[in-house]
Amino acid sequence: MPVIEVQHLHKTYGEKVAVDDVSFTVERGEIFGIVGPNGAGKTTTVECVEGLRVPDAGTCSVLGLDSRRDRAELRQRVGVQLQESRLPDRLRVGEALELYSSFYRKPADPERLLGLLGLTDQRATPYNKLSGGRQQRLSIALALVGSPEVAVLDELTTGLDPQARRDTWDLVEAVRAEGVTVVLVTHFMEEAERLCDRIAVIDAGRVAAVDTPAGLVRRIGAEQRIRFRPSAPVDLGELSGLPDVLEVERHGSQLVVTGRGAALQTVTSFLARRQVIAGDLRVDQAGLDDAFVALTGKKMG
Structure with a gap:
């Protein structure tokens, strides 16, 4: 049984069709990429999967839970790193983890997360004093603090310099090694090629193809x-x-x-x-x- 199953998803905003009959599945333990240009419908799709938005039609099942009906339970089992998020400037790294861990029934050990993500020395650092790369590390830590079975990471490395981007890729692979299924939303092809087991190509709200990176390249007979x-x-x-x-x-x-x-x-x-x-x-x-x-x-x- 797939960890995530999306069937015929449809979502509009007024006259604009953001998601148009999107279907795909995600298997346990894989890094599944959703790629496409800005405005393609990637974020709307995963927000419907996460239960943050209600689709106009179609179904989303995550870990056997309905994304609309079982949203409260879903939030206990799915970690989310949003495309745009910011913490209060003076909130310290350790304080943020303690706050977020209080939202979950079975939170992860904050100290272990700090070690896993290389933030142990930043425990007392205010958010606004962190570099962009370390802010992204903290964002991943907050997505994992609830010990999720699935983590959704949306445009994780936008705005990072090349070295910080590669460091973040290593972290994503470390997260998967912990047994977490990862959904990675990105418009960086190098990132998707490096990390993803399979990829859904989304354009203008529709799925153009789902395949492995190598399989997508083979399709064009290059x-x-x-x-x-x-x-x-x-x-x-x-x-x-x-x-x-x-x-x-x-x-x-x-x-x-x-x-x-x-x-x-x-x-x-x-x-x-x-x-x-x-x-x-x-x-x-x-x-x-x-x-x-x-x-x-x-x-x-």
Whole structure:
């Protein structure tokens, strides 16, 4: 039985359709990503799942609970990190955890959470003195303080510098290692590709696809470009005739081979048999960004 099951979800605000017939499931123990541009309906979708909004149609089941009927029980078992949240400037880290832990029947050990998230030394630090990265760490801690079975993290790393973003990714993986199922809402394709087991691509309120990151890339039948400088002359005709090779071009001393499937292995084996070294070898291949463009016709950003 899926941990989360969303069926035919629909939500409008006046004339605007925010969520239009969205369906997906989330399995226990996975990091499930919901990706799409700003305004795609991602946050509205998860707010319906969390019980924070009432959908106009459709159903959301979380841990066997109905998101509308069982909201009180759901809040005891689902941790939420909202897209936009701010604590009082003078509230200290330790005080925030103590306050939030009082809302739950079975709160986690605040000291253990501080240690897990690297905030032990910040226990007495006021919220407004924390860096952006540490504020996000505290946000995760508050989402976990109720010992949830599911954690929903919405636009977790927006506004963080690259190092703080990567540190936060490590924390998300640590949360999953604790046995928590994670729903990650993001518009950063690199983040989704790094963390998620499966991804729902949402655009204009509809699900364009649900698959693994690699599966989404495979769907577009993407080509790869292999660039290198051969240490000795290479017969371009022979290279062009290799399996999975579509085109070979020469750019000065560099060769560019366009291929698909096992083209990289085919080309490198061909060169090795002829004792040719591929200098400055670089492979450009499609990623999640390319899959998103192919699925939606839009660029992220």
